Amino acid sequence: MSELLLELQSDEIPARMQARASEDLARLLGDALKTQGLVPEALEAFATPRRLAVAVKGLPEAQPDLEEERRGPRVDAPAQAIEGFLKSTGLTRDQLEERTEGKGTFLFARISRKGRPTLEVLPEIITGVIRSFPWPKSMRWGEHSISTDSLRWVRPLQSILCLWDGQVVPLEVEGVRSGNITRGHRFMGPSPFPVNNAEEYRTKLRVSRVVLDLADRQRMIDAGARKLAEAAGLELIEDPGLLAENAGLTEWPVPLMGQFDESFLAVPPEVIQLTMRANQKYFALRVPETGKLANRFICVSNVEASDGGKAIVAGNERVLAARLSDAKFFYETDLKIRLEDRLPRLGEIVFHEKLGTLAAKVERVARLARDLARFIPNCDADLAERAARLAKADLVTGMVGEFPELQGVMGGYYAEAEGEPLQIAQAIREHYSPVGPNDACPTAPVSVAVALADKLDTLTGFFAINEKPTGSKDPYALRRAALGVIRLILENELRLPLLPVLEAARKALGQDGADGAVDQSLLDFFADRLKVQQREAGVRHDLIDAVFSLGGEDDLVRLLARVSALGTLLESEDGSNLLAGYRRAANILRIEEKKDGRRFDGAVDPALFTQGEERALHEALLGARAEVDGLLKVEDFGGAMSVLARLRPLVDAFFDNVTVNAEDAAVRANRLNLLNALRAAVHTVADFGRIEG
Incomplete structure (x- = not known):
């Protein structure tokens, strides 16, 4: 078994493409080798800003015969x-x-x-992989750029190193011939050098200031940044995405610490962090004692400078000062115009051609937030309406125009600076939340009202114009909005009846409410999202179906309480046996109703009972229905299901001793009506027919 080493060196590969490129190289080469009967024992791919490489171990010397x-x-x-x-x-x-x-x-x-020698097969395999490489963006260059069938690569391909057990695999792509020569760091190790195998390749690259493995570069950056922060008495603000990006920008990462003028700390910390991250790829630091942002940053150089990085730091400090000056200008300029005075400009922005302007949406959300306040404990309706009316005003500020990621956040700062109540500032800041499953969910009453109103208006609006998610397509993020509504309701334990709320939202759109189709389809959509959300919490989707299918249940807190009680019931022996008895009754009814062409839903006549088991089950059902109805009114779902579970021995006795299809037609019909009474009693808590397994 032998080793293959391939390196494709080019101009700088964008950091965002490197991880995917190394995966694609491993996949394409591995698949091509297997297709030719050359199955490797191990395959490992690497990416740096200037090279893709792959080491393949354990290849056979030849194809199988x-x-x-x-x-x-x-x-x-x-x-x-x-x-x-x-x-x-x-x-x-x-x-x-x-x-x-x-x-x-x-x-x-x-x-x-007879199988061909591996060395003879490799050139065509590797050439095919290079020519078919799926870069998301690629280019042609030089004299080959005029040919439509010439090689496309992410950046101009400079060299190909390709070795089979130390022997050069001869191939050529667009005038670039393979060899055993590579180069290290562009500045600290530019001289070419030969290699014979993968281990030597990795070792010599390290000497020439190239760390081949992305994970190793990430560890170098993280360890170096933490060491610098600790020496300054500060904490590194972790940012995995920024860590990966910096590792993709450097072959020999060297973390360095710089600082900026303390006066910039008057700007909101989110602005400073975003300025450093988005524009400069800098890590932010905080003061451990207060948790506040420090006027320091960590940049990552790609060279070890002879002056210890002083000139590099100074240059980065000058650039950051200019960036922060711009941010400070935007912030101070925005503060000169009150949020309320910006509202007319929202009328110039189209939210959706069928749903009107952003100003129209704001008015709908404000009215809905006021209406929702009555369902949210300790929520001031006036504050909720005011917060909703101001929530979108920061979209026309200079800061949000520069950094759209700060929408809502900046509105909160501006509201606070204008002297608005803290509840309003907080609600503006949080009204987009929760954005995802790991995002914090608002809990302050006014924040909850505005966040709910905004999402419910969006959902109702797009469903009203039939712009619903289809398959994997969800251009308006309606699934995310629905999950946000569900989290806001459940995590705050809101007793919110969805149907009346959706009706109010729909009327705000100008619909007369005569057709309930919008509300029902949206309620079904919520049911689907609830199943997704609860599945992650370990709740069975069929139990949600069993409760939802009864109809009329639009209180999510109450619904999940029913589901929890149902799950507990089915985990008990009585519950599982009651389910079995229900299924037997439902199956008999389905068969007999189909055969007779009628439903057996009439009153049960005790005078037609001929066996004690019939009478016992009927009397137990009458008592159970009355008791269950009382428990359901006080939402004691566990108690209601316990009452039904007590029917189990009587149901068992009925099926063990009573022949349902009696010869006497009246007796038979009465017994089928009794089974229907059993089915109806069970359906007061859940549709057991929806339960799987």
């Missing part, structure tokens, strides 16, 4: 068909066998092909 039998045309087929088969197999007519199969006699070719 091929033994194949191929069936051809019938012996009496036209000569042209037989000639075509001979050509495809490389055999002559007398080398073919004749064999009768089924109703015909066919020609068979037995092909024996």
Whole structure:
């Protein structure tokens, strides 16, 4: 077994493409090798800003020999068909066998092909991988750029290192010939050097100031940044995405610490962090004692400077000072215009061509937030309406225009600076939340009202114009909005009836509410999202279906309380046996109702009972229904299901001793009505027919 080493060196590969590129190289090469019968023992790919590399271990010396039998045309087929088969197999007519199969006699070719040496196969495999590489963005260059079938690569390809057990694999792509030569760091190790194998390749690159493994570069940055922060008595603000990006920008990462003028700390910390992160790729630091942002930053250089990085730090400090000056200008300029005075400009922004302007949406959300306040404990309706009316005003500020990621956040700062109540500032800041499953969910009453109103208006609006999610497409993030509504309701334990709320939201859109289709489809959508959300919490989707399918249940807190009680019931022996009895009753009813063409939903007549088990079950059902109805009114769902579980022995006794399909038609109908009464009693808590397993 032997080793293959391939390196494709180019101009700088964008950091965001490197991880995917190394995965694609490993996948494409591995698949191509296996297709040729060359199955490796191990394959490892790497990416740096200037190279893609892959080391393949345990390749066989040659392809396996091929033994194949191929069936051809019938012996009496036209000569042209037989000639075509001979050509495809490389055999002559007398080398073919004749064999009768089924109703015909066919020609068979037995092909024996000796496997080619791996070194002979590799050039075509590797050339094919290079030419078919799936870069998200690529280019042509030089004299080859005018040809439509010339190589496309992410940046101009400079060299190819390709070795098979120390021997150069001969190939050429667009004038670039393979060899055993590579180069290290562009500035600290630019001299070319030869390598013989993967281990030597990695070692010599390290000497030439190139860390091949992305994970190793990330560790170097993280350890160096933490060491600098600790020496300054500060804490590094962790940012995994920024860590990966810096590792993708450097082959020899060197963390350095700089600082900026303390006066910039008057700007909101989110602005400073975003300025440093988005524009400069800097890490932010905080003061451990207060948790506040420090006037320091960590940048990552790609060189070890002779002056210890002083000039590099000074240059980065000058650039950051200019960036922060711009941010401070935006912030101070924005403060000169009150949020309320910005509202008319929202009328110039179209939210959606069928749903009006952003100003129209703001008015709808403000009215809905006031209406929702009555369902949210300790929520001031006036504050909720005011917060909703101001929540989108920061979209027309200079700061949000520069950094759209800060929408809501900046509105909160501006509201606070203008002297608005803290509840309003907080609600503006949080009204987009929760954005995802790991995002914090608002809990302050006014914040909850505005966040709910904004999401419910969006959902109702887009469903009203039939812009619903389809398959994997969800251009308006409606699934995310629905999950946000569900989290806001459940995590704050709001007793919120969704149907009336959706009706109010729909009327705000100008619909008359005569057709309930919008509300029902949206309620079904919430049910689907609830199942997704609860599945992650370990709740069975069929139990949610069993409760939801009863209809009329739009209180999510109450619904999940029912689901929890149902789950507890089914985990008990009585509950599982009651489910079995219910299914037996439901199956009998379905069969007999289909056979008779009628429903057995009439009143049960005790005078037609002929056995004690009938009477016992009927009396127990009457008592249970009354008790269950009382418990359901006080939302004691566990108690209601316990009452139903007590029916289990009576149901068992009925099926053990009573023949449902009695010869007497009246007795038979009465017994089927009794089974329907059992089914109806169970359906007061859940539709057991929806329960799986």
